[in-house]
Amino acid sequence: xxxxxxxxxxxxxxxxxxxxxxxxxxxxxxxxxxxxxxxxxxxxxxxxxxxxxxxxxxxxxxxxxxxxxxxxxxxxxxxxxxxxxxxxxxxxxxxxxxxxxxxxxxxxxxxxxxxxxxxxxxxxxxxxxxxxxxxxxxxx
Numbered sequence: 001x002x003x004x005x006x007x008x009x010x011x012x013x014x015x016x017x018x019x020x021x022x023x024x025x026x027x028x029x030x031x032x033x034x035x036x037x038x039x040x041x042x043x044x045x046x047x048x049x050x051x052x053x054x055x056x057x058x059x060x061x062x063x064x065x066x067x068x069x070x071x072x073x074x075x076x077x078x079x080x081x082x083x084x085x086x087x088x089x090x091x092x093x094x095x096x097x098x099x100x101x102x103x104x105x106x107x108x109x110x111x112x113x114x115x116x117x118x119x120x121x122x123x124x125x126x127x128x129x130x131x132x133x134x135x136x137x138x139x140x
Contacts, residue, residue: 018070019126026065027122030058034114047110051099052092059088071134083133090128091121 002010010017034054038047063084067073073080095117102113 015070016126019066022065022069023122023126026058026062027118029061030054031115031118033058035111038110038114042110047103048096048099051096051114055088055092055095059085066129067134071129073134075134080133084129087125087128087133091125095121 034051037045037050037054042050063081066084067077067080098117098120099110099113102108102116103110106113108116
């Protein structure tokens with residue numbers, strides 16, 4: 001068992017722990033952005049349009065959290081930001097396909113469907129970011 005005095009070192013030295021904690025934050029933030037938009041304008045705006053808009057906002061906040069906290073990158077911010085968005089295009093595509101399947105085929109409510117789709121997409125993003133987005137920052 002770790003003593004409280006060892007926690008800062010664990011946080012500093014364990015990228016996977018930082019990714020997990022930041023990932024929980026990013027996932028919650030992304031879902032909340034979708035839910036807020038859906039609850040606010042879901043009667044007049046299609047849930048797929050809401051998903052795309054919320055994705056753009058969620059990815060932007062996620063980039064800054066992962067860049068600074070998880071990967072601690074010092075590389076060119078614009079190059080990484082572009083790679084981050086490119087990496088997330090795959091996530092967006094998979095998420096939209098899953099969202100459509102869960103809503104249109106399975107008949108789930110869009111809020112539940114988005115939660116499930118998000119959970120499925122989240123698992124691949126660590127490796128995509130580690131080996132593509134922040135590939136120059138893999139040392140810390």
